[in-house]
Amino acid sequence: MQKQQGAALIIVLVLLSVSLVIGMSGMNAALVDERLAGNYRASVQAQMNSDSMMSEIHSSMVGDLGENFNKLQSDMGEEKEKIYRWDEITALLEFTSTFDNTNKLKVKVKIEGEEVIVTTQDDGTNNNAVRETVAIYRKGSGGTGSGGDSGGGSNDNDSNSGDGSLSPFEAPVVGCEGVTSGSGSTISSYRSSDDPWDKDQPEIYAGPLVRTTSNGADVELTGGGQVHGGVEAIGKIYINSVSVHGNVIANGNVTSQNSQNYPVSGNIESMQDIIINNTTKVLGHVKAEGEVRTTQWDFSVGESIYAGGRIVSPRNDPADHLVNGNRDQFFPYTSPGLTQLEPQGCDVFDFSGNDLTQEMARYQSELGSQGSITVGSYPNNEWRITPEKIERYDETWNVRNWVEYARSQENFLLADKAAFYRLENLKFAGSPVLRISGGDVVLVIDGDFITGNGGNNINGSVVIDDDSSLTVFVGGKVSLGSNVKMPVTQTFSSSDRPTFSIFSSYESDGVGVNVDGGGRVVANIYAPYTKASINSGGNLFGSVRAKFVDVSGDGAIVYPSNSSPETGNGGGWQLVGWQ
Secondary structure (H helix, E strand, O other): OHHHHHHHHHHHHHHHHHHHHHHHHHHHHHHHHHHHHHHHHHHHHHHHHHHHHHHHHHHHHOOOHHHHHHHHHHHHOOOOEEEEEHHHHHHHHOOOOOOOOOOOEEEEEEEEOOEEEEEEEEEOOOOOOEEEEEEEEEEOOOOOOOOOEOOEOOOOOOOOEOOOOEOHHHOOEEEOOEEEEOOOOEEEEEOOOOOOOOOOOOEOOOOEEEEOOOOOOEEEEEOOOEEOOEEEEOOOEEEEOOEEOOOEEEOOOEEEOOOOOOOEOOOEEEOOOEEEOOOOEEOOOEEEOOOEEEOOOOOEEOOOEEEOOOEEOOOOOHHHHEOOOOOOOEEOOOOOOOOOOOOOOOOOEOEOOEOHHHHHHHHHHHOOOOOOEEEOEOOEOEEEEOOOEEEEEEOOOOOOEEEEEEEOEEEOOOOOOEEEEEEOOEEEOOOOEEEEOOOEEEEEEOOOEEOOOOOOOOOOOEEEOOOOEEEEEEOOOEEEOOOOEOOOOOOEOOOOOEOEEEEEOOOOOOEEEEEOOOOEEEEEEEEEEEEEEEOOOOEEEEEEEEEEEEEOOOOEEEEEOOOOOOOOOOOOEEEEEEO
16 A cells, blocks of 8 residues: 555656646747747837838938938048948938937948948847848939839930830830721820810920830821821831821831821831832931832922832832922932831839839739729719728718728838738729829729729819829729729829829730720820720820730820929939838
8 A cells, every 4th residue: 555655656746747847848938939029029120110210311312312412422422331320310411310219220321333322220229139221222313103114215205215214104105016096096295284285286296106116016007097296116117098297217118008188297217118009298208228119100208218229100200209399319229327226125114123013913912902992883982092091982871971991001112102002903883083182102903993984073083183193003904984084184293203103914915904985094004015905085195105005996195295204303313222
């Protein structure tokens, strides 16, 4: 019996020991978890501190970037890199900070060529966690938005200067793989800051209004329309009953079926042949590296005819096609010395190293979905979006007030801090009103952006206040029908941002962006992987760059020739990266 009691004591002691070990192990794990949580909290806090510091620095500089960078460079002297305490940088740039403890807050400024790299760092204010934020400013950057056109265009009137810093919205109508027009369509321009567009007295744009950029990409203009500017094609150009108030320039053949009722007010130039199959009237010169051939006796040229090959004509003396006593300006078998247009890619907008599809994927990975919205569906006919929140007006009798739908997801996804909302779809119904106010808003739409036709809001169903802008990234289709009536005419806001920008990452050989039904859309459209169609009386006031562009059925694209914002920072410093 005594032996059994001794054995029981031993078993109890063993169990107590095991329990003690387990308990100590649990306590140790809890302590480790607590330390990990504390370290993570400290790391997050340090990152927030660093981000906030950078935000304060950027906010202090945006009023006059040039002046503030001059202060930095003057203070640094010959040094290419300098570390400032937080109180030193606030004093130098003359702004008030919200930070109390500044002992371990540092700012490093580094100059590399035409770039200034600013690094903010929380160097251990919280459990010695060290995190940093980097912003890159580049001199000579122009335009607005989050990136630039890195293409290598071939003319002075296009933004594609090859410096990777300009907005793609500075080029009027670009169909990378082709442009077609027909059925009374119009491609024109006006100065939106002066007066509304007058179709009877349009402005004649000095540069090419219509361009292609890919090898073999053609332009086909038919159907009694108007182009109030020039046309350029990497491939061929075909014109039939369309007045062109500018130059016609192509790497491939240029073929004209125009009668004298549809003149070409500028020049016709081709790196291959020029073929005239009607009584085309050219007010400028005709120059071809190959042949100039006409089947019509009444074909006329105002200035000169050059051809690297033959000049073929039904006239006994082909020089008789020249008018105004210019018979001596006739040069068969003479090279006109033309310059070939250079091709470029379609998706040229540089989002800090990402193309559009990559950038869209990044937004979707970093932002949470906030559902779908139907604007105009009772009881929510009216919606408004600000940098803080989305609200809907509830028409039901017991509410009749604004109701919050979602809060913004503030992020540095773009070069500038912006208010983001991520939606599954955005659609219009009934008589919708969507108002953007209070600042700059970015919508990321995974699916479709569909406005449809109908509605009776003659004063505008999409209203963007003068101090605000709307940028939309769309993964699905875009269809802007008569439900879109925009009262604004300015394509840039008072803060020199594009008022309404649409970036479509939709990939299709069919139509991915459609403007029709008499809608009035004031927007810049960027759709490098799909076709953009403006038809059935649709009016687009702005610019379009798409894989393919079609204007037909009395559709119109009217480009504001003053769409490049006139700011004091055009050749100064611009934020080009934030990480």
